[in-house]
Amino acid sequence: MKYCAKCGTQLFDEAVVCVKCGCPVENSSQFTPQTPTPEQNANFFTPQPPYIQETGVTKAAKIFMIIGTVVMALYTCCIGLAWCLPMTISYWNKIKRGEPITTGFKICSLLFVNTIAGILMLCDSNH
Ligand SMILES: [Zn+2]
Structure with a gap:
């Protein structure tokens, strides 16, 4: 229960205006403090x-x-970049995404980009 600040009449908690004098009543019971919800904190977690x-x-x-x-x-004289650069980028992306590297790609890398890189790719059992 609460009381009218002007005339002192007892009022219901839900009352907006005083039943006796009609003056507006401050409804402090409706105030809810802003607290962070667990849902808001959950946004920080990225899978x-x-x-x-x-x-x-x-x-x-x-x-x-x-x-x-x-x-x-x-x-x-930079002509090799035409095929070496896309192959290197493709290889890096495939490794990043965990995609399998085809034997054809490995042999092409061995022949056209780097022999050692190609041999390493062929020896790499995980990709
Ligand atoms: Zn009143």
């Missing part, structure tokens, strides 16, 4: 993609793909 095992062989192959691209670019 992680499934962890893909990246072995030393895969890492070495990635590095040799870059080396191969650079070497090929130097030897072919």
